Amino acid sequence: MVNKNIQRFSGVLSVVICTVLATGCGQQSRDGYQGYVEGDFVYMSTPYAGKMTNLHVRRGQEVAPHRLLFAIDATDETYAMQHAHAQYESANASLKDLKKGRRPAEINAIRAQLAQAEASAKRSDQQLARDEELFKANIISQAQIEASRAARAADQAKSEEIRSQLDSATQPARQDQIQSQEAQVQGARASYDQSQYRVQQKSVTSSVQATIVDIFYREGEWVQSNVPVIKLLPADNVKIKFFVPENDLQKVHPGQNLRLTCDGCQPGLVAVIDYVSPDSEYTPPMIYSNESRSKLVYLIEARPDKATARALRVGQPVEVLL
Incomplete structure (x- = not known):
């Protein structure tokens, strides 16, 4: 000063x-x-x-x-600056994570589940088509055709559920969560800037x-x-x-x-x-x-x-x- x-x-x-x-x-x-x-x-x-x-x-x-x-x-001030910098980096990483959605490994696992569910739904469609023909020929009973229709509906519902999970996993967090984390980043950055200023003030230079x-x-x-x-x-x-x-x-x-x-x-x-x-x-x-x-x-x-x-x-x- x-x-x-x-x-x-x-x-x-x-x-x-x-x-x-x-x-x-x-x-x-x-x-x-x-x-x-x-x-x-x-x-x-x-x-x-x-x-x-x-x-x-x-x-x-x-x-x-x-x-x-x-x-x-400026030993104490330097340690405080390093601590503030670590907090800023942590807050910034959390913000980036919220904006990206889930990790790639989690998304791949959901995609595998969706593939299994879609395969099951496809088999259910094929089975129902065969049962419909057999029912028309009076080969199977009403109860059997109803069971086949219920199985297909369940497999389709499961497939839709997992597809929704995948859509959610690939989307960023809710806007209010992102805004809250952005505020955390700004606060951490301000603390880091303040600690940098304190360190700089310990070394005095001539202005003219x-x-x-x-x-x-x-x-x-x-x-x-x-x-x-x-x-x-x-x-x-x-x-x-x-x-x-x-x-x-x-x-x-x-x-x-x-x-x-x-x-x-x-x-x-x-x-x-x-x-x-x-x-x-x-x-x-x-x-x-x-x-x-x-x-x-x-x-x-x-x-x-x-x-x-x-x-x-x-x-x-x-x-x-x-």
């Missing part, structure tokens, strides 16, 4: 930080404005507690999206390209659920904060390109303004008055490109050039 705890500075704290910079916050130097680098960190954790079995990264390392960061022991800023646990240590384990800083989460005085506010606007310089940095650092604060602040220890309007400053935030973001460090002073 990813817990994104964004590091924020209050307006007063931002002013204090900027004040301690070389030229002071909101004060324009000969070439630009003084600012600093800030980062919105991403904290990686897992929703399930356990012992850390593997740590795959180190501090300062650049990681790509979907890179495995660390793993928590980022730099490993800090690691709070090591292999063999017990990790509580939802507690940050690794601190990341994606390049897209790096931003530049600086302040401009009220009389320079009209010079800046969202989407404006900026140039950055800093001690020991290579040339060509750039950023784009993406936020201009609607609220003004006062550089301490000024008191609100008409005479102190020149001390009004406005917070400006800018996003550097990825190359610039990788060249900067959080908390680093920078000079912003319009």
Whole structure:
């Protein structure tokens, strides 16, 4: 699970930080404005507690999206997943069996019984035909012809009964039985998917390209659920904060390109303004008055490109050039 705890500075704290910079916050130097680098960190954790079995990264390392960061022991969850998978396979097999009807061996046995019954019915028909001729010739009695007719009727009824059994055996189960078993399959599948999810959550990967800023646990240590384990800083989460005085506010606007310089940095650092604060602040220890309007400053935030973001460090002073 990813817990994104964004590091924020209050307006007063931002002013204090900027004040301690070389030229002071909101004060324009000969070439630009003084600012600093800030980062919105991403904290990686897992929703399930356990012992850390593997740590795959180190501090300062650049990681790509979907890179495995660390793993928590998932022995119990793996056993539960295997059990859920077996239950799902069993429920699915039962559903297929209901849809197919009886087993082939049972159907073959019924077919053999039907063949015997049909053979008996055929003999009964032949016997009745002979007895009918003999009865017409007054060779056999009325009782004998009636017995022959009853035997044929019994054999025909037996044949029809077994034929019905065969039809039933080759048909699937009743629709309500099939629907009930389908519900069982869906429930078993949901349990299996849930168990798979639990196993997957024990192995945490990076969702974006980022730099490993800090690691709070090591292999063999017990990790509580939802507690940050690794601190990341994606390049897209790096931003530049600086302040401009009220009389320079009209010079800046969202989407404006900026140039950055800093001690020991290579040339060509750039950023784009993406936020201009609607609220003004006062550089301490000024008191609100008409005479102190020149001390009004406005917070400006800018996003550097990825190359610039990788060249900067959080908390680093920078000079912003319009």
